[in-house]
Amino acid sequence: MIARWRWVTNQLSKRLWFRASLFSLLGVATALLAVVFKDFIPESLPARIGADAVDKILGIIASSMLAVTTFSLSTMVSAYSAASSAVTPRATTLVMEDTTTQNALATFIGSFLFSLVGIIALSTGAYGTQGRVLLFAVIIAVVILIVYTLLRWIDHLSKLGRVGETIDRVEKATMAAVSQRVKWPYLGGAGYPPDLVLPPSSQRLTSGQTGYVQHIDVKALGLVAKEHHVRLYLEILPGSFVHVGMPLAHIVALDRERIDEGILAADKILAALTIDVRRTFEHDPRFGLSVLSEIASRALSPAVNDPGTAIDVIGRGVRTLTCWGKPQISSSKPDPGCDLVYLRGLTVEDLFNDFFSPISRDGASLLEVNVRLLKALISLSQINPMLFRQVCIKHADLLLNRANATLLLQYERDQLSSLVRTLTL
Structure with missing residues (x-):
């Protein structure tokens, strides 16, 4: 499972300022590169290639890139607003993490700074005639990069913030989280039996914060458990809402003579948990399914x-739940050093409740939605009967009860009943 430092690095790399800062530093370094390597250029070369044109080219790049960056930022804000109002605010984070948008803005800002530093260095005479040649070659490469980025950005603008494209992002993020959880059902730790009775000597670790669990560093918890000779039984998963005083974990000492080790390990355990104000798609399959369901519920509202x-x-x-039902290579065994950390696994009932229940409730009065829901349940029951059949029958019965209470025509109710019988045969 992903360690905390890798997870933090991954989160930082998705921020807009991160790529923009890297490209800006690269632009400044590239502009100053000609000053360092100017002595390697033959003195007769500047007159041949017309390197005196770099002043005008840099001025054009500086003025145009500033305007393009301003336009791109306004377009990006409009796309965020469209995704929030037309789809769901929970999907806006995925639009903000779009790499094509970030690369385009970073390229424009980096090119602007490159030209700005180049103009300043030219005005001070730092380049000389030989440095201008190298700067001219770099400018040609920068212009090619700008043209390629502009063409790609223009094509991307036609899709940015659209309903279908945003739903694609939510589906992709959800499938990634589901596939990862299938591979690591206990996040790299050991399975926490639901009927396990902990000894009276176990110590309860409570939360000092209120928010959502975003990440659990199981490897760090494994090191803490081994260092203090304890077993850790976590009561939370990524996506769990915790509040002050809520039990996060139970600490069981391996040796009765060292029962105080649990108190010493408390701060280290809390340091391995990341709690913030909102849920994230990574490591939280239920959140992705809930967002998909929320998109469908919004589409079924009278306003839309x-x-x-x-x-x-x-x-x-x-498609997403099919990933949960496919036979895959699962790392149900704990990772090395994590066998003393116990976590609960997700259940099929949780996943189905997150996705099907809200859509079934909000679409109960629409025959076409009810039919599609029942056909989806029939498909899942056929994909993996051992895993999905019983929960599919449960949700089909619930859907039928809601539909019977809202549909006016007996013909429509009979049509749904026929589909339910197909599922139960």
């Missing part, structure tokens, strides 16, 4: 009245 989008989301939910 778009059952087609809801039907599309139901199909995406089937």
Whole structure:
């Protein structure tokens, strides 16, 4: 499982300022590169290639890149607003993490700084005639990069913030989280039996914060457990909402004579947990399914009245849950050094409740949505009968009860009942 430092690095790399800062530093370094290597250029070369044109080119790049960056930022803000209002605010973070947008803005800002530093260095005479040649060659490369980025950015603008494209991002992030959880059902630790009775000597570790668990560094917890000779039984998973005083874990000493080790390990255990104000898609499959369900519910609201989008989301939910039902190589055994850390696994009931229940409730009065939901449940029961069949029957019965209470025509109710019987045969 991903360690805390790798997770923090991954989160930082998704921030807009991170790429922009890297490209800006690269632009400044590139502009100053000609000063360092100017002595390697033959003195007769500047007159041949017309390196005196660099002043005008740098001025054009500086003025145009500033305007393009301003336009791109306004377009990006509009896309965020569109994704938040048309899809769901929970999906905006995925739009903000779009690498194409970040690379485009970073390229524009880096090119602007490159030209600005180049103009300043030229005005001080730092380049000389030989340095201008090297700067001219770098300018040609920068112009090619700008043209390529602009063409790619223009094509990307046609999709940025659109409903379908945003749903694609949510589905992709959810499938990644589901596939990762299938591979590591206990995040690299050992399974926490649901019926396990802990000894009376176990110590309870409570939360001092209120928020959502974003990440659990199981490897760090494994080191703490081994160092203090304790077993750690976690009561939380990524995505869990915790509040002050809520039990986060139980600490069981391996040796009765060292029962105080649990108190010494408390601060280290809390340091391995990341708690913040909102949920994230990484390591939290239930959040992704909830966001997909929220998109469908919003589409079914009277203000939007778009059952087609809801039907599309139901199909995406089937694809996502199929990842949970496919036989894959699962690392159910603890990672080395993590066998003293116990975590609970996700259940099929949790996943189905997160996705199907809200759509079934909000689409109960629409026959086409009910039919699509039942066909989705039938498909999942056929994909993995051992895993999905019982929970599919449960949700089909719940859907039928809701539909019978809202649908006016007996013909429509009979059609749904026929589909439910197909599932239970």
